[in-house]
Ligand SMILES: C[C@@H](O)C(=O)SC[C@H](NC(=O)CC[C@H](N)C(=O)O)C(=O)NCC(=O)O
């Protein structure tokens with residue numbers, strides 16, 4: 001049986017804020033939108049230019065309570081060709097951002113930013129994967 005990774009889904013409180021983050025901070029494009037007004041939710045699918053994997057944003061119009069992130073989910077990861085320029089860009093955007101990090105014994109090669117709902121995005125130096 002052969003499977004293909006298709007998307008990962010997160011629930012977001014403010015769709016406009018989330019779309020601005022994913023489009024402006026990560027250059028992702030909206031590839032599809034499914035509106036279900038009768039069921040009070042919208043699904044928006046975002047991807048990079050290769051379109052091999054998508055992030056699905058689920059927006060419930062009036063969630064009963066804020067979503068609990070829990071401590072199980074860690075992050076999504078994206079690679080970038082110029083890590084230092086990306087770091088300065090995200091820092092200048094005023095995003096929640098960590099210092100540059102590396103795995104134990106390795107030089108810095110990634111950092112984390114946080115999206116409007118608190119989901120962490122790891123930005124990795126693309127030439128070191
Ligand atoms: C089309 C496919 O990509 C989906 O993921 S649809 C999954 C479906 N989502 C919803 O019904 C969205 C609204 C719902 N209130 C929610 O917040 O999920 C679904 O089955 N969701 C249930 C789940 O556990 O994901």
Ligand code: NI
Nearest residue numbers: 007008009056
């Ligand atoms: Ni889905």
